Amino acid sequence: MQLQTILFCSIVIFNVFVGSARDERPKTLEQKVQQLNEMYTKKFVLRFNGPKFKEFVKQPPRNYSVIMMFTAMASHRQCSICGHASDEFIIVANSYRYTHRFDGPLYFGIVDFDEGSDIFQMMRINTAPVFMHFPPKGKPKPLDTMDIQRVGFASEMIAKWIQERTDVQIRIFRPPNYSSTFALSILFAICSSFLYIRRNNMEMFFNKNLWGIGAVIFCLTMTSGQMWNHIRGPPLMHRTQQGVITYIHNSSQGQFIVETYIIIILNTILVFGAVIMTDSYSKKTDSKTRKIMAVVGLVLVVFLFSVILSIFKSKAHGYPYSFLIK
Structure with a gap:
């Protein structure tokens, strides 16, 4: 009985070590792309923490580019423009999803400071928001960081910068805003009512x-x-x-x-x-x-x-x- 118990424990420990070794083994390019595509079909802007960032963005091999937004969305971080920048970034990612195929060569990701402060330290980023391009090979160059102080962070400017870095052209599709149409309709109704009331006295229009x-x-x-x-x-x-x-x-x-x-x-x-x-x-x-x-x-x-x-x-x-x- 003791021999069987020892043998059973040995098998369990061996399986644990084999499983952990298999998890620690770097993924192949096909495995990484497949996993990215699976996440991308669920959400077109991927959220990265420390381990995911190292695995999919920093570690080779890669045959895809990653457009990353470093932000601090929590209210106590007091980033007044992070919300506006995130909206514009999501518009670009959504436009790319509707105009290109779902698999590579470009992925969009977000790193929030509260979820990946170690990534901010790794990349030596001390401000937010920051837009950065991670090319398929090599490290990001200075031009791979978007200069938002000079060009702003409108979705059209982000798409133009992405085209300069990746040769991928993105046509921007903004979601329809019916508030302007509603306001214009109300204004037209008010003007029409005023003209009807003053139909016998039009001197003011001259x-x-x-x-x-x-x-x-x-x-x-x-x-x-x-x-x-x-x-x-x-x-x-x-x-x-x-x-x-x-x-x-x-x-x-x-x-x-x-x-x-x-x-x-x-x-x-x-x-x-x-x-x-x-x-x-x-x-x-x-x-x-x-x-x-x-x-x-x-x-x-x-x-x-x-x-x-x-x-x-x-x-x-x-x-x-x-x-x-x-």
């Missing part, structure tokens, strides 16, 4: 001041970059590595949403200064009031023009001109 105000509002909206925001979907603002919040993008190829509001406010005040400066000539008031209006309008125009020119100079590096403010 008011020059009303049309002038509408034209100025339209120009201010277009020149501030609202359409660019609608197309590119930039972040609200940006937090630097030092934790400083910046509201003005440092490149002429990008802008933030808050920056748009700043520009439209500055342009509005500048237009107001120009209006009171020109109105000072036609106002039927005493000369002293007209002089004050002219001086105030001139000061507003000159100062606001200097501020806007200074902002443009900070974005267009190498621009030589400035006025009052450098």
